[in-house]
Amino acid sequence: MNPTRITKRFEELRRAGELGLVAYITAGDPTLDASERIAMALADAGADVIELGVPFSDPVADGPVIQRASERALRSGTTLAGVIESVKRLRAKTQVPLLLFSYYNPVLQMGLKKFADAAAQAGADGALITDITPEEAGEYRGAMRARGLDTVFLAAPTSTDARLKMIAETSTGFLYVISRTGVTGTKDSLAEELPALTRRVRAATSLPIAVGFGVSLPEHVSLLGGLADAAVVGSALVAEIEKAHSAEAAATAVAAKARTLKEAARKGISRREATR
Amino acid sequence: MTAATQTWPDARGRFGPYGGRYVPETLMAPLEELERAYDAARADAGFAAQLDFELKNFAGRPTPLQFAARLTEHLGGARIYLKREDLLHTGAHKINNCLGQSLLAVRMGKKRIIAETGAGQHGVATATVAARLGLECVVYMGTEDMERQRLNVSRMRMLGAEVVGVNSGSRTLKDAINEAMRDWVTNVRTTHYLLGSVLGAHPYPRMVRDFHACIGREARAQILAAEKRLPDFLIACVGGGSNAIGLFYEFLADTSVKMIGVEAGGRGAALGEHAARLAFSMGFRGARPGVLQGTYSRVLQTADGQIATTHSVSAGLDYPAVGPEHAWLAEQGRAEYTAASDDAAIHAARTLARIEGIIPALESAHALAEIIRRAPQMKREEIIIMNLSGRGDKDMEILARYL
Numbered sequence: 001m002n003p004t005r006i007t008k009r010f011e012e013l014r015r016a017g018e019l020g021l022v023a024y025i026t027a028g029d030p031t032l033d034a035s036e037r038i039a040m041a042l043a044d045a046g047a048d049v050i051e052l053g054v055p056f057s058d059p060v061a062d063g064p065v066i067q068r069a070s071e072r073a074l075r076s077g078t079t080l081a082g083v084i085e086s087v088k089r090l091r092a093k094t095q096v097p098l099l100l101f102s103y104y105n106p107v108l109q110m111g112l113k114k115f116a117d118a119a120a121q122a123g124a125d126g127a128l129i130t131d132i133t134p135e136e137a138g139e140y141r142g143a144m145r146a147r148g149l150d151t152v153f154l155a156a157p158t159s160t161d162a163r164l165k166m167i168a169e170t171s172t173g174f175l176y177v178i179s180r181t182g183v184t185g186t187k188d189s190l191a192e193e194l195p196a197l198t199r200r201v202r203a204a205t206s207l208p209i210a211v212g213f214g215v216s217l218p219e220h221v222s223l224l225g226g227l228a229d230a231a232v233v234g235s236a237l238v239a240e241i242e243k244a245h246s247a248e249a250a251a252t253a254v255a256a257k258a259r260t261l262k263e264a265a266r267k268g269i270s271r272r273e274a275t276r
Numbered sequence: 277m278t279a280a281t282q283t284w285p286d287a288r289g290r291f292g293p294y295g296g297r298y299v300p301e302t303l304m305a306p307l308e309e310l311e312r313a314y315d316a317a318r319a320d321a322g323f324a325a326q327l328d329f330e331l332k333n334f335a336g337r338p339t340p341l342q343f344a345a346r347l348t349e350h351l352g353g354a355r356i357y358l359k360r361e362d363l364l365h366t367g368a369h370k371i372n373n374c375l376g377q378s379l380l381a382v383r384m385g386k387k388r389i390i391a392e393t394g395a396g397q398h399g400v401a402t403a404t405v406a407a408r409l410g411l412e413c414v415v416y417m418g419t420e421d422m423e424r425q426r427l428n429v430s431r432m433r434m435l436g437a438e439v440v441g442v443n444s445g446s447r448t449l450k451d452a453i454n455e456a457m458r459d460w461v462t463n464v465r466t467t468h469y470l471l472g473s474v475l476g477a478h479p480y481p482r483m484v485r486d487f488h489a490c491i492g493r494e495a496r497a498q499i500l501a502a503e504k505r506l507p508d509f510l511i512a513c514v515g516g517g518s519n520a521i522g523l524f525y526e527f528l529a530d531t532s533v534k535m536i537g538v539e540a541g542g543r544g545a546a547l548g549e550h551a552a553r554l555a556f557s558m559g560f561r562g563a564r565p566g567v568l569q570g571t572y573s574r575v576l577q578t579a580d581g582q583i584a585t586t587h588s589v590s591a592g593l594d595y596p597a598v599g600p601e602h603a604w605l606a607e608q609g610r611a612e613y614t615a616a617s618d619d620a621a622i623h624a625a626r627t628l629a630r631i632e633g634i635i636p637a638l639e640s641a642h643a644l645a646e647i648i649r650r651a652p653q654m655k656r657e658e659i660i661i662m663n664l665s666g667r668g669d670k671d672m673e674i675l676a677r678y679l
Contacts, residue, residue, distance in 0.1 A: 057445065057582040058568065060457045061300045067444060079580040104298055105567045109581030131298045131567065135288070156302035158464060163305060181302050182462040 004125040004150050005097040006173040009048050010208040010229060019225045019265040020048040022210050023258055024101065024234030025241065026069035027052040028078025032086045034247035035073075041251035042237075043096035045258040048230065049174075049210075051128070054083050054102035061103075061130045063185030065235040068242065080106040084118045091123030099152065099173075100127040107140075116143040126150025126173050134170040141170060152176050157197050161204065168205035176232065177201055179213045185235045187214035190223060198227040218264035225265070233261055284601065289478020292607060294574075294600035297477040298567045299457075306464045311479040313384050318486075323383070327376055334408065335364050335371045337490065341498035341661070346631045347647075354508070354654035356647060358634070358664045359495050359523065368637065368666030369488060369519045370401040370472060376487035378405040381468035388412040388467040392456040394421055394449030394515065395592035395639060396428025397666055398472030403437035413437040416455040420447040421591045428670050446585045449515075449595045453569050473516025474599035477570030481600050488522025495661055496526050503659060509650075510535045512663040513642040514613065515551070515592045517599035519665035524611060534612070537602060538646045540588030541615035547576065551586040553598040554606045554613035565603075573600040589618035589674065590638035592666075616645035622678050624648055625668060637666030638674065 003011070013020045023042045027035045039050050055073035059066065080102065087098055100119060107115050107129060119127065126149045132140065134153060144151050150173030155164055157180060168175060177198060180191035191197075194211070201209055211224050212232025221231045237254050244250035284291045297307060317323040331337040340363065344356045361369035381389055389411050393399030399415040406413035415432055419441045422429050432439050445451040453475075460469040474481045492510075499507050510527060512520035514537035527533045542550035545559045552560035553574040566575035568583055576584040576596040588594040605611040616624070624644035629635045636644060643662050651660060668675060 058450065058454050060454050060569065061461065063458075071444075074582065081580065103567075105575070105577070105583070106581035108567060109564070109577070109579070130300055131570075133297070133299070133301055133304050135304075136296055136298060154301040156300070156304075158302050158305045160305050163301075167301070178300075178302060181464055183458045 001145060001148050001172070004148065004173060005095065006049055006099065006125045006150050009097050010174060013048060013229065019221070019228070020210065020230030021046065021258065021262045021265050022049040022051060022212070022230050022232040023047040023237055024051040024053060024232060025237055025254070026055055026066060026073050027083040027086055028055055028073030028076055029069040029238065029241055030072045031076045032078060032082055034250060036086055036090055037247050037251045038241065038254050039090055040094060041255040042258050043094045045255040046262040047096065047258055049097040049099055051099045051101040051234070052083060052087065054080050054100060054106055056103040056106060059103065061183055063183040063235060065238050065242070066184050069238045080110055084122045084124070087119070087124045088122035097125045098123065099150070100124050102127065102129055104129050104132045112140050112143040116147040116149060120147035120149055124149065126152060128152040128154070128176060134166045137170060154178055155201050157181055157191070157193055161200060164201060164204040168207065171207055174208040174210050174230065175201065175205055177209050177211045177228065179211050179215065182213060184213055186216035190214060190220055195227055218260055221261050221264040222267060231261070231265060284604065285478065285482050289482065291601045291604035293565070294572055294603045295478060295481055296572050297570065298572065299477050299570045300461060302461050303464065303477070307477055307479070313380060314479055314483050317380055317383060323379065327379055330375045330379070331372065331490065335375060337364070338494045339363050341495055341502065343502070344632050347628065350631050351648060351651040353651040353656065354658040354660045355656070356651060357499065357507070357659065357661045359491060359661060361491060361519065361663060361665045362634070362636065362640070362667035366397070366401045366404050367669060368397040368401065369491060369522060370398045371404065372490060372522070373472065373484050373487040373518065374398070374401040374405045374470060377468065377470045377483070378409055378411065381411065381470070382409055384468065386466060386468040388463065389470050390414045390416070390456050390459050390467055391470045391472055392416045392449065392452035393472065394452065394594060395590065395637070396421065396425040396432070396670055397592065397637070399437070399439070400428050400431045400435070402470050402472070403432040403435035406437060407435045414459065415439050416442050416452040416459070418442050418447040418449060418451050421449065421452070424674060425591055425670050426673065448591065450583065457569065473518040474521050474601060475516040475569065475571060475597065481571065484518055485521045485525055485601065488518055489525045491519070491522035491663060492524060492526035495523060499659065499661060506530050506533050507659040507661045508534060509660045511538065511643050511646055511660060513538045513593060513639045513665065514598060514602060515595050515639060517602045519663050521599060521601055523661070523663040528610065535605070535610065536646060537611055537613045538642045539613060539615045540590060540593035540642060541617040542587040543618060548585045549587050550615065551576070551588045551594050551596065552615040553596070554602060555615040558615050560615060568597045571600050573597050574603045589621060590642065592637070592639040593642060614646055616642040620645035622675070625675060626678065634664070635668035636664055637668050638671045640665045
């Protein structure tokens, strides 16, 4: 498989010795037009990968902030097909790596092959499906691989070493490490068990690793410099969108937040080098 | 092996194409651990003895298989037997599974139990076994269900459980399961999720079925003793499908025994007005294969894969997916699925109360509505067993409106 924009971007980050910033927003929150403007602002602010969440009626892995974002997006009529159209419009304007982030059922209803075809044609680089693990993902991975799309899987604090090995074997692009047991959402501090977890993940894979869940503050991002290749920030950005009174204000606020985090990410990496 | 003789689920938790394990990675290792612990418990005679002791001395098993003489006479057709699960402690079949899973939780060293509840019967049974075993207990319940099943909310609190209202989505059973799953994914190391139906990720559909299989095991022996032959029909209501599978399971190899699951027909056949996932022959559409809350089954949903809202007068049947084993039994034609409307269920509840002196739960009343429709057309020597899965005390506020 040819390297996707995601793989290339992580390669650039590695060469530059820089921690990446993966930014999550829910597509269609509050409308697709607004989320496209916000995504463009994030790309301009230095986000290295943008995750576009596909809203779902029953987001069991998400905390209240992203649950509400899903509800807003569904209220404005957002569908998976609409999100893929949105990717196409974004791709005409930016080369930022784009990862679709979805629950399985909307993808399954579209059809796995049709999903992969449409996502590839629109210019997406891959997908992460929250509620599918390597065991159930055979057909999905085949369809994605056939279209040169990355499949990112999650690793969790509860994952055994045997599971981490399987997750590493089935992931491409990067591996997403969940920092703590729980749902998405902000916390004051990162989990104490995180360094032990990232060490176990490193032992299982040579893929870049991105750490998410509970990452919201510049100091979290700085800390991750010593542990990971990228920080994933979601709920903290979505909360800015929720507070804003217009799409323009949301784009400005999210971009400002992303810049601060990216700044911390750049500094964070020097900390990583210093500790080596 | 043919489908009829093969034991389901397979090693991957599949009933034909249905079932499986669709959860966030955080829950995968805990589900593997639960499966191992359950397999070990099943192989342990000590566990079986402990569970049997509790079922007998605490829950009140075996339950009677009662010949409903006046109802049989009233309907003028088949001989009707009622499996009286409503007589169990806490008032419904749910306690069978709660005792099994809570003893397993203790074996696994878990000190905290969480559960979802729709009608409140599973929540009450969970709160009850948690109190008996000295475990911390949190029950998630949709706020609409808290309103319509207020008595059960008070019972759970009386038993020392914390009841957490869930205000998202349709504020019913589905949303309570979402919130319980979020709790479990957060506290999985200390907490057992005591799922209350044959739903969710493997091994839940198998484990919950096995803990309820005592219903059919007893009924089979009881009917053979009473009538010297097997019944012609088994009839039970189907929300997730735990009481139905509990009755059906021990009869699956008896090919002469027909099985009917009765879903909630609600107010009509339009999407959003009912909770009928398998009653295709009655014109209910909208359920397609899909993934919800850990399992692949028949799910009421929109064309683009969003889960549909549902309606039923009965909170325990008001759910958009059905247990994967029922989807498989329907697909093979081994069981037939029909639906009863809100009105038919209310009418059936009144009928049973006045003719047999039993106030059934609104869930069970759906099965009774099917009997009222079907029995008069059957021969007098034919036999029906209905699972009277719960009693109607909890539904009195709703039923009182029709007095």
